[in-house]
Amino acid sequence: MADFSQARAPFSSLKIVGSGLIGTSIGLGLIGRGISIEMQDSDPRAQKLARDLVKSQELVNPEVILFALPSSALPESLKRELALNSGSKFIDIGSVKTKPLLDVSRSALLPANFLATHPMAGREVGGAESARADLFQSRTWVYMPADLQGLPVDPELLAAGLWIIQALGATPVAMSAAEHDRAVALVSHLPQVVASLLAGQLVTGESSALDLAGSGLRDTTRIAASKADLWDEILASNAEELLPLLISLQSDLGALVEALQNGQSVASFIEKGNTGRAMIPGKHGGAAREYTYLPVVIEDKPGQLAALFDECASAKVNIEDLTIEHSPGQFTGLITLALSQSDAQILSDHLIGSGWKVHAPR
Amino acid sequence: MADFSQARAPFSSLKIVGSGLIGTSIGLGLIGRGISIEMQDSDPRAQKLARDLVKSQELVNPEVILFALPSSALPESLKRELALNSGSKFIDIGSVKTKPLLDVSRSALLPANFLATHPMAGREVGGAESARADLFQSRTWVYMPADLQGLPVDPELLAAGLWIIQALGATPVAMSAAEHDRAVALVSHLPQVVASLLAGQLVTGESSALDLAGSGLRDTTRIAASKADLWDEILASNAEELLPLLISLQSDLGALVEALQNGQSVASFIEKGNTGRAMIPGKHGGAAREYTYLPVVIEDKPGQLAALFDECASAKVNIEDLTIEHSPGQFTGLITLALSQSDAQILSDHLIGSGWKVHAPR
Numbered sequence: 001m002a003d004f005s006q007a008r009a010p011f012s013s014l015k016i017v018g019s020g021l022i023g024t025s026i027g028l029g030l031i032g033r034g035i036s037i038e039m040q041d042s043d044p045r046a047q048k049l050a051r052d053l054v055k056s057q058e059l060v061n062p063e064v065i066l067f068a069l070p071s072s073a074l075p076e077s078l079k080r081e082l083a084l085n086s087g088s089k090f091i092d093i094g095s096v097k098t099k100p101l102l103d104v105s106r107s108a109l110l111p112a113n114f115l116a117t118h119p120m121a122g123r124e125v126g127g128a129e130s131a132r133a134d135l136f137q138s139r140t141w142v143y144m145p146a147d148l149q150g151l152p153v154d155p156e157l158l159a160a161g162l163w164i165i166q167a168l169g170a171t172p173v174a175m176s177a178a179e180h181d182r183a184v185a186l187v188s189h190l191p192q193v194v195a196s197l198l199a200g201q202l203v204t205g206e207s208s209a210l211d212l213a214g215s216g217l218r219d220t221t222r223i224a225a226s227k228a229d230l231w232d233e234i235l236a237s238n239a240e241e242l243l244p245l246l247i248s249l250q251s252d253l254g255a256l257v258e259a260l261q262n263g264q265s266v267a268s269f270i271e272k273g274n275t276g277r278a279m280i281p282g283k284h285g286g287a288a289r290e291y292t293y294l295p296v297v298i299e300d301k302p303g304q305l306a307a308l309f310d311e312c313a314s315a316k317v318n319i320e321d322l323t324i325e326h327s328p329g330q331f332t333g334l335i336t337l338a339l340s341q342s343d344a345q346i347l348s349d350h351l352i353g354s355g356w357k358v359h360a361p362r
Numbered sequence: 363m364a365d366f367s368q369a370r371a372p373f374s375s376l377k378i379v380g381s382g383l384i385g386t387s388i389g390l391g392l393i394g395r396g397i398s399i400e401m402q403d404s405d406p407r408a409q410k411l412a413r414d415l416v417k418s419q420e421l422v423n424p425e426v427i428l429f430a431l432p433s434s435a436l437p438e439s440l441k442r443e444l445a446l447n448s449g450s451k452f453i454d455i456g457s458v459k460t461k462p463l464l465d466v467s468r469s470a471l472l473p474a475n476f477l478a479t480h481p482m483a484g485r486e487v488g489g490a491e492s493a494r495a496d497l498f499q500s501r502t503w504v505y506m507p508a509d510l511q512g513l514p515v516d517p518e519l520l521a522a523g524l525w526i527i528q529a530l531g532a533t534p535v536a537m538s539a540a541e542h543d544r545a546v547a548l549v550s551h552l553p554q555v556v557a558s559l560l561a562g563q564l565v566t567g568e569s570s571a572l573d574l575a576g577s578g579l580r581d582t583t584r585i586a587a588s589k590a591d592l593w594d595e596i597l598a599s600n601a602e603e604l605l606p607l608l609i610s611l612q613s614d615l616g617a618l619v620e621a622l623q624n625g626q627s628v629a630s631f632i633e634k635g636n637t638g639r640a641m642i643p644g645k646h647g648g649a650a651r652e653y654t655y656l657p658v659v660i661e662d663k664p665g666q667l668a669a670l671f672d673e674c675a676s677a678k679v680n681i682e683d684l685t686i687e688h689s690p691g692q693f694t695g696l697i698t699l700a701l702s703q704s705d706a707q708i709l710s711d712h713l714i715g716s717g718w719k720v721h722a723p724r
Contacts, residue, residue, distance in 0.1 A: 120574050120576050121576070122576075129724075130724065132657070132721070133721075134657075134659070139576070140573065140574055142574065173573070173574070175570070179570065182568075182571065183568070183570065183571035183574050184574065186563070186564065186567050186571050186572075187567075187571055187572065187574050187575045187576070187579045188574075188576070188578060188579070190560065190563060191560060191578050191579045191582040191583070192578065192632075193618065193631075194556055194559075194560045194582060195578075195582050195635065196631055196632045196634070196635030196636075197556075197611060197614050197615055197618065197631065197635065198552065198553060198556045198611070198635075198638075199634075199635035199636075199637075199638035199639040200614055200631060200634035200635045200637075200638050201548070201552060201607055201610060201611055201614075201638065202548065202638030202639070202641050202642065203634060203637050203638045203641065205548050205549075205638075205641065206544075206545070207641075208537070208541065208545065209544065209545035209548050209549055210548075210549065210641055210642060210643060211502065211535070211643055212482050212502055212504070212535070212545050212546065212549050212550075213549045213642050213643060214482050214483070214484075214501070214549070214550070216550060216553050216554065216557075216584075216585045217549045217550070217553045217642060218642060219581040219582070219584050219585070220553040220556060220557050220581070220582055220584075220585065221553070221635070221638070221639050221642065222578075222581050222582075222639075223578045223581070223582065224632075224635035224636065224638065224639040225636060225639045225640070226632065226636075227632075228629040228630075228632035228633045228636060229629060231628075231629075231632045232627050232628055232629035232632060235622065235628055236622065236625070236627075236628070239622045239623070239625075242622065243619065243622055243623065245563055246615065246618070246619050246622070247619065248563060249559060249560070249563055249615070250612070250615055250616065250619065252559050252562060252563075253559055253608065253611070253612055253615065254612065256555065256559065256608070257605065257608050257609065257612065260597065260598065260601045260604065260605055260608070261601075261605065263598070263601075265594050265598075266593075266594055266597055266598070267590040267591060267593075267594035268590075269555075269558055269559065269562060270554075270558050270586075270588065270589075270590035270593045270594060271590045272558070272561075272562035272565060273557065273558030273559065273560075273561035273562045273583070273586035274558075274561075274586065274587060274588075274590060275561075275562075275565050276560075276561035276562050276563065276564035276565045276567075276583070276586065277561040277564070277583050277584075277586040277587045278587070279564050279565065279567065279569075279572055280564065280572055280575050280579060280580060280583065281572060281573055281575060295494070297496075303671075303672070303675040305671040305674070305675075305681065306668055306669075306670075306671035306672040306674070306675050307668075308668075308671075309665075309667040309668035309670075309671055310665070310668040312667070312668070313665040313667075313668050319667065322684070359494075362491070362492065
């Protein structure tokens with residue numbers, strides 16, 4: 001596939017309809033890439049913030065119009081833009097494809113020059129104020145090279161879409177609407193339902209119990225903080241793909257409850273979870289990467305982190321990731337560095353030689 | 363409560379029976395605190411590794427014996443130690459309290475000088491090789507000041523237990539066995555079941571679908587990697603507290619499925635999850651802490667991280683945590699620093715003044 005990430009844009013003007021988290025992040029990420037951008041939103045406050053952030057300009061006949069809206073708002077918005085800018089090319093970024101696009105098609109609104117896409121990125125907080133230029137960096141971005149009838153998308157529109165995706169640092173992945181909807185039901189909509197239902201069980205919990213919560217409960221329920229109206233719409237519009245998964249989950253839950261009630265082993269349920277968990281690829285949707293983790297205990301005094309990274313630089317190793325474990329209120333620390341196995345060995349030898357407290361890599 | 367974290371130990375010798383993740387981490391964490399430690403395990407390989415790591419000594423009549431074992435192994439092990447060391451004081455760290463302790467009591471084995479405790483710490487990987495001296499740092503550690511009959515624990519034994527807990531950097535929390543078991547059913551056992559069942563649904567997923575997995579699915583299923591035999595035992599021994607929670611979850615899942623099937627809104631389920639999620643206290647079980655997050659884009663060249671931390675040191679700010687977002691294979695980066703609001707402002711001004719690419723704090 002052509003790499004457009006550094007190339008000049010194949011169009012000169014872009015109107016982004018919808019100035020929430022996704023729309024504003026797209027706008028921010030395309031600043032300085034040689035195109036004029038107009039931000040729009042039905043909420044004047046969001047529109048003003050997004051226009052300031054993105055240095056929005058008023059456009060006449062924008063070449064490309066990108067809808068960053070909940071699916072339910074798409075038909076109305078598309079109708080308005082078609083009336084104003086019939087010569088534009090259209091792109092959407094909705095979380096579900098088949099049903100919303102069929103809804104638009106049924107109103108005879110879906111133009112030939114419409115590219116359906118979906119960036120696999122988001123945050124559990126929304127709005128223009130949460131937008132980040134790097135939101136899509138290293139993420140997957142699904143696009144549909146053909147429409148629901150199987151007709152290929154106009155090549156110029158496709159090039160514009162691929163340019164936007166790659167300019168934002170994302171990796172384009174071609175899928176049909178049906179494949180996409182089945183996939184997101186499993187990797188996005190099912191985890192959302194499960195996290196929400198789990199977090200829902202906490203509402204009757206005593207605070208002395210919740211005070212014992214560790215990282216397990218926190219990680220398992222992180223996405224339960226997501227917006228209810230947005231997710232209500234997403235789950236409803238993909239109910240056809242989601243329901244069989246929920247029914248399978250119901251069946252497994254019922255079998256586990258019965259086993260526990262009868263004093264039978266539930267190890268097979270945990271093992272099935274082990275297998276499923278191992279099938280998830282590594283960070284950011286790329287292939288699973290195996291890092292070696294090198295724990296280093298640093299002293300609670302200024303400049304220790306800087307000194308540690310000076311050592312990393314002089315050992316010429318690549319730090320892929322790191323975590324800090326610290327006590328509340330101040331920095332005292334166990335730093336765990338993630339590196340390739342060979343770099344971990346080089347760095348470990350180097351640090352031990354310089355008197356650092358390095359623990360065994362794992 | 364007395365703070366024993368820096369005090370001398372109120373005993374001189376400790377035998378740790380069980381050299382897995384928890385036992386070995388306790389041993390590692392108590393090195394250099396002025397007590398003699400003996401590590402033991404029924405698995406000779408684990409015992410050898412733990413003895414090397416902890417610099418274990420052979421003890422005659424250890425004052426305190428700590429059992430770091432699955433509950434099912436406790437009665438047999440306790441019987442053996444009572445025969446050998448009838449004058450010792452005993453401590454356990456089992457994940458469930460009521461049923462395992464009743465099982466021991468029924469065999470007329472539970473000695474008067476027995477302190478039941480449970481550290482709220484762990485990892486999804488096990489064994490002596492995963493042990494960390496800092497595993498309990500800033501975590502909660504539950505202890506039962508009275509036995510199942512309500513008789514108070516011997517004050518010398520209680521002092522020994524509280525010293526161990528605080529010497530390891532944990533915070534002791536007094537609870538009855540029943541309160542503890544009800545609490546962990548909600549904050550630990552229920553999330554484990556939910557994560558395992560969710561991950562179990564992935565086993566029939568297509569790899570093109572799993573390639574779209576983002577941080578939501580990864581976080582929600584992280585603990586699904588936990589050991590099946592260990593968790594089978596934990597869930598079975600706390601079935602009485604866990605089952606009502608599972609049945610409530612079943613009921614909510616059933617109602618959500620019905621709503622989706624009937625085209626009704628499921629927003630109330632997501633909202634209930636929002637409420638539950640907001641009830642979880644902050645990192646490490648302490649009070650929720652509000653950090654300000656300062657994103658800094660750094661260049662892909664050696665020494666940038668070191669230079670950034672040099673700036674932090676010269677601005678005299680405390681970095682509480684940080685994350686790195688990077689592209690596969692090499693370091694290119696968005697560093698997000700977590701600081702107090704005032705430190706974030708100081709650092710942001712400082713970095714902008716020195717030409718760094720600082721984004722708006724959030």
